[in-house]
Amino acid sequence: MKNENEIVESFKNLIGESNFNVLEFFSGAIGDVAPIISNVMTSFKIYRLKNRLEKHESKLKELSEKVVSVDDEKFADLLKKFLFPAILQQLLDEDEDNKTGYFLDGFGNVIDKNIIDQSRILILYDILRNLRFVEIEYLISLSSTYRSYYRTLIFNKNENVENTFDNIQFSSLKIPIESKLESLGLINTGKSISYDEMMRNFNNDLKRQKNSLPRTNRTPVVTITPFGNEFLNMFSLLDKYK
Structure with missing residues (x-):
């Protein structure tokens, strides 16, 4: 050495x-x-x-x-x-x-x-x-810091920019990775809702239907939890994207 x-x-x-x-x-x-x-x-x-x-x-x-x-x-x-x-x-x-x-x-x-x-x-x-390296990288990609960095690269027409998580090879890994990150308290996929929330959404949809309005679009949005942000900061995972 x-x-x-x-x-x-x-x-x-x-x-x-x-x-x-x-x-x-x-x-x-x-x-x-x-x-x-x-x-x-x-x-x-x-x-x-x-x-x-x-x-x-x-x-x-x-x-x-x-x-x-x-x-x-x-x-x-x-x-x-x-x-x-x-x-x-x-x-x-x-x-x-x-x-x-x-x-x-x-x-x-x-x-x-x-x-x-x-x-x-x-x-x-x-x-x-x-966590595997790819799981950590995916968590990073969900952060506002990384998204801002990525948008800047696109705006500047950087030819080397590539979003690994948009390709078809990653698609089969996305659900298990998100499930793992959510089980660790790092992200919220928005897929799990309480019974009260489910009934509230159901009643709102009925009201909108009676008024001839389309149903509310409730596509789940994956977000990083406060604990997930603490994890990212603990290991300086976003520093190179700031």
Whole structure:
């Protein structure tokens, strides 16, 4: 690994001196796995983790500097002994390289926003871990930030612009992806309505029919929930579209 010493130094700051033995796998045999992460990790996962961290070397250095600047000892312990080891574990198990930056950006935002609610942090990271890259990209595409960005590209006649989610290959994935995002509380598809709302719509349609008016068009509109926006902000998922 290039600049290995610099990366190890960043890790020392991120995880704390007392846990520095966790870093031994960087310079030891590939088959050696740090006990804080797992005793059964394969050499493939360790190689993969090394490659991922190498590609985000500058981000690691930036996060290291942020952790060093934290004055609150309790908060620093949360970062070093709880959150960063958890992120390492998740990055070892993560199947998709594309999500690596999201995990690290979330760590940076926890520091910047001084988030101390461990349960909330874990829930947000659990959702990140359970979503595929394409599902995250689809969630992003539903945001007003992305739609504004996309409209600007169209207006400027950008020849490289392409909406992945408008093609026929994606159409078969759309319903299961939306169902998953809705089950996690990230979006509202508008398809589920209460009995009272259903009866209210029925009565309104009867009134319109009596007055020879067409029925109201109630095509469901997919929207991002407040929690969905919190998720997007937690992992800086909209930053490149602003």
